[in-house]
Amino acid sequence: MPDQSFKKASTLPPYIFGEINSLKQKARHAGEDIIDFGMGNPDRETPKPIVEKLIETVQNPATHRYSQSIGLPKLRLAMSDWYLRKYNVSLDHENEIVTCMGSKEGIAHLCMATLSEGDNVLVQSPTYPVHTYGVVIAGATVEPVTLIDDLESFLDQIKEKISRKKGKPKMLIINFPSNPTTITCNKAFFEELVNICKKNDIWIIHDLAYADIAFDGYKAPSILEIEGAKDIAVEFYTLSKSYNMPGWRVGFCSGNKHLVAALTKIKSYLDYGTFTPIQVAAIKALNECDDEVSKICNLYKERRDELCKGLNRIGWNIESPNATMFLWAKIPEKFQKIGSLEFSKLLISEAKVAVSPGSGFGMDGDGYVRFSLIENEYRIRQAIRGIKKVL
Ligand SMILES: Cc1ncc(COP(=O)(O)O)c(C=O)c1O
Structure with a gap:
């Protein structure tokens, strides 16, 4: 055996x-x-116009071949347009956006591409499992940072962990609006977080899976709205929740070009991208289905x-x-x-x-x-x- x-x-x-x-x-x-x-x-x-776009596209045999791991250029353009429209954030679709087969896949592979044994990563806790286990699978060490309802204490814990002499964290993984705690934040909170992490050379990975599921006039901020955030941060967005497309497997990682490049590179060894008709239908979703x-x-x-x-x-x-x-x-x-x-x-x-x-x-x-x-x-x-x- x-x-x-x-x-x-x-x-x-x-x-x-x-x-x-x-x-x-x-x-x-x-x-x-x-x-x-x-x-x-x-x-x-999934909304009808998106399903219909998929059906129309799949009739073309050219779409049955391997797709592009990084995502079709038009899809990445649609994502950059979405950021501009919703957040007034400019992104270069060539270097600052990579398409993922869902954000779960993207987060896990970003961890794999950037972390290894000996790296410490601060992870919001409790949290969606891949934030923790992406780090574990990559062989790095997770340091949970407790956040149930007190954002001030969350920032204090981060400052305290950063100020230690040994084992300085390399990365911080966060998720607002948060699964499972539903806690939300405002731009001022992101500003402080970006400030702290910039000063201390710590990468930020932000999972914005619930960008569009917000109520009572609340608008979930993007971390990329913060000036200089792109120097240290990427953000994951997914079509799974906003467009009822969980089975389709389309998401994005956008922001810092070095992190995007690392994820793009590792993915080029691992996949050929989401099926082209799904990517084309995702363009329809992002461009026309608000x-x-x-x-x-x-x-x-x-x-x-x-x-x-x-x-x-x-x-x-x-x-x-x-x-x-x-x-x-x-x-x-x-x-x-x-x-x-x-x-x-x-x-x-x-x-x-x-x-x-x-x-x-x-x-x-x-x-x-x-x-x-x-x-x-x-x-x-x-x-x-x-x-x-x-x-
Ligand atoms: C916070 C968070 N991130 C990511 C995901 C997974 O999204 P995707 O379908 O894009 O992999 C979920 C799914 O529940 C989630 O809650």
């Missing part, structure tokens, strides 16, 4: 959604109707309102988030001691409701569970009745 000690694979814990999914599947096989707030997997269809984005955002807002209202009515007090497709809910006091995994199991078995345990996003999240807003309002009301029985 060949050696089975696969060091990298075995140091990774089971993927969070894998564990939740198998619990859910078991209950469903037993004939139960589980209301699913587990994964942040948009449930609605109204579809507004509709999608509005749907999440309605679900957020329904779920918040329902949970508050049954005594589970939740603050209404101003962005993302999630609710981040502190576990009610009497269940705090069992922790988020056991509490999530209880919700599946007793309330027939699946959520993600906060611990799946790092131990800082253990006092919480995350609801994804991927069920309709009727199902949300059904879930509230189930949860009421448990509380």
